[in-house]
Amino acid sequence: MKETILLIALTLFMISIAILLYRVIxxxxxxxxxxxxxxxxxxxxxxxxxxxxxxxxxAFLEAILILGILSFIGTIAFSKFIERGVIVERKGDS
Structure with a gap:
């Protein structure tokens, strides 16, 4: 029973990722x-x-942590790009 529920949840997550990929494109x-x-x-x-x-x-806990950190940094970089048009500001740029 537990395996069936986990498989259904995994399937729903994959469908959700496919729909979100369409939204990204x-x-x-x-x-x-x-x-x-x-x-x-x-x-x-x-x-x-x-x-x-x-x-x-x-074994996958490290991958979860790394993916979480990279996702957070990517979201911050993308939001800074949307807000300012640049991600990293240099002293010479005005």
Whole structure:
């Protein structure tokens, strides 16, 4: 029963990622694309956690942490780009 529920959840996460990938490609605005990318990161973390539970291993915990950090940094960089037009400001740029 537990395996069936986990498999259904994993399937729903994969469907959600596919729908969000469409939103990244055909999103009407840049903030919509940024939110879709952030949500894809969260769904990937959840899917990896479900796979880790199904395989009964802790080997994927490092991948979850790294993906979470990279997703957070990517979201911050994308939001700075949307707000200012640049990600890293230099002293010579005005």
């Amino acid at each position: 055909a999103g009407p605005t840049l903030p919509d694309r940024a939110i879709a990318l952030d949500t894809i990161g969260v769904n990937l973390i959840s899917a990896i956690a479900i796979i880790s539970i199904m395989l009964q291993t802790k």
